[in-house]
Amino acid sequence: MNRLAVVGSTGSIGRSALAVAEAHPDRLRIVALAAGENAERLAGQVAQFAPAAVAMASDEGLQSLERELSARGVTHRPSASAGPDALVAIATRGDVDTVLFASSGTASLEAVLAAIAAGKRIALANKEILVMAGALVMDAAQRRGVSVLPVDSEHNAIHQCLEGRNLADVRRLILTASGGPFRELSAARLQDVGPEDALRHPTWNMGPKITVDSATLMNKGLEVIEARWLFGIAADRISVVVHPQSIVHSLVEFVDGSMVAQLGVTDMRLPIQYALSYPERWEAAVPPLDLTRAGSLTFEPADTTRFPCLDLAFRALAGAEGLPIVLNAANEVAVAGFLDGTVAFTAIPAVIASTMDWYEASGPEPIATIADVRRVDREARGVAAGQGRAIR
Ligand SMILES: NC(=O)c1ccc[n+]([C@@H]2O[C@H](COP(=O)([O-])OP(=O)(O)OC[C@H]3O[C@@H](n4cnc5c(N)ncnc54)[C@H](OP(=O)(O)O)[C@@H]3O)[C@@H](O)[C@H]2O)c1
Numbered sequence: 001m002n003r004l005a006v007v008g009s010t011g012s013i014g015r016s017a018l019a020v021a022e023a024h025p026d027r028l029r030i031v032a033l034a035a036g037e038n039a040e041r042l043a044g045q046v047a048q049f050a051p052a053a054v055a056m057a058s059d060e061g062l063q064s065l066e067r068e069l070s071a072r073g074v075t076h077r078p079s080a081s082a083g084p085d086a087l088v089a090i091a092t093r094g095d096v097d098t099v100l101f102a103s104s105g106t107a108s109l110e111a112v113l114a115a116i117a118a119g120k121r122i123a124l125a126n127k128e129i130l131v132m133a134g135a136l137v138m139d140a141a142q143r144r145g146v147s148v149l150p151v152d153s154e155h156n157a158i159h160q161c162l163e164g165r166n167l168a169d170v171r172r173l174i175l176t177a178s179g180g181p182f183r184e185l186s187a188a189r190l191q192d193v194g195p196e197d198a199l200r201h202p203t204w205n206m207g208p209k210i211t212v213d214s215a216t217l218m219n220k221g222l223e224v225i226e227a228r229w230l231f232g233i234a235a236d237r238i239s240v241v242v243h244p245q246s247i248v249h250s251l252v253e254f255v256d257g258s259m260v261a262q263l264g265v266t267d268m269r270l271p272i273q274y275a276l277s278y279p280e281r282w283e284a285a286v287p288p289l290d291l292t293r294a295g296s297l298t299f300e301p302a303d304t305t306r307f308p309c310l311d312l313a314f315r316a317l318a319g320a321e322g323l324p325i326v327l328n329a330a331n332e333v334a335v336a337g338f339l340d341g342t343v344a345f346t347a348i349p350a351v352i353a354s355t356m357d358w359y360e361a362s363g364p365e366p367i368a369t370i371a372d373v374r375r376v377d378r379e380a381r382g383v384a385a386g387q388g389r390a391i392r
Helices: 014-021 039-049 058-071 085-093 107-119 129-146 153-163 208-216 219-232 270-278 310-316 323-339 347-361 370-391
Strands: 002-007 030-036 053-056 079-084 098-101 121-124 148-150 170-177 238-242 248-254 259-263
Touching: 002 014, 002 085, 014 039, 014 098, 014 148, 014 310, 030 039, 030 085, 030 153, 039 053, 039 079, 039 085, 053 085, 053 208, 058 079, 058 323, 079 085, 085 107, 085 148, 098 107, 098 270, 098 370, 107 121, 107 129, 107 370, 121 129, 129 148, 129 219, 129 347, 129 370, 148 219, 148 270, 153 170, 153 208, 153 219, 153 270, 170 219, 170 370, 208 219, 219 238, 219 259, 219 347, 219 370, 310 323, 310 347, 347 370
Parallel strands: 002 030, 002 098, 030 053, 053 079, 098 121, 121 148, 170 238
Antiparallel strands: 170 248, 248 259
């Protein structure tokens, strides 16, 4: 029995993870759940899984949860706490074997490190964590002998392709990108797209922030940084190819030119289950891919003129240690501005680039601790907000 804590249980990945747990009651047990503010959905999950503990972002959230549980006549009451310390407490419980981090943004950074220090196995969907603090997180995991298993479908695919191989035999990792909803839109028309257009992803159904990131190609940029840390491979050995059908989830090219790819349907329950079952494989409650109905599989280069965010991510990896933190912070600020209608779609990369320019000109210092990460993140958010107002 693998005893699970799910951080971000009310989100897109969190709900898929609970569906996997529901399909494997003899193998997975939900011990703890953490959410941001969605008390209604969390109450439904408490009623279904009866976890021992829950955490929410605020005390107001917990009060709403109590009201929701009473209104539904749910008698089970998990121990409940709120705020960043509550995430750490959930992630380090003695009765938890694996912590699945499915929260969005950066709130779980301290909890990830605490879970590693406590020797928990980590299943990681929350890519912003590795973008901000990849070196610190992977170094801590290596020293503690803890596995960090990728949930992101591309990294999960690469993990499967690398299984039993020697990293020295790898020429490059190839991440596939769907190209997002604007793959065929001209530069001129990109100026007018709004949030409702960007939130219509052609192949994946995901939370709003990552869906906008897919439309700008920043999602692929964040994944390049994630891959650099997860697999300990230099950025010049990571490349991206656009594959609109999202059936080949990623590939590894070996030194002899052979490529190994992982294929599957576009359903996040598959990579989540692999991360939870590894090194075993279990039957999945997902219909398998039918190659005879998949149609043509096509591949094309990414257009970084119309979608400059991908190049910005490579620039971040090549620059000062703190530059990926700045990229991530400025992106979150710009995407939030786009979603609330104050920043144009085409201004998102401009806000990020000018925030990175500011950081490089400021005389960056080494990033040695989480406090350094949080300081750079905070400063970059302030600068990006100003850039957002100036650029729009
Ligand atoms: N969706 C995908 O297919 C996919 C694929 C690969 C990787 N990812 C990555 O996985 C992460 C989650 O993505 P998503 O699409 O599932 O996002 P989402 O639907 O927006 O869900 C985010 C989750 O994080 C929770 N959360 C936010 N702030 C929190 C806090 N302070 N404390 C605890 N929980 C908090 C939210 O809670 P409330 O809703 O209750 O506020 C929600 O449960 C992201 O990093 C994303 O890049 C997603």
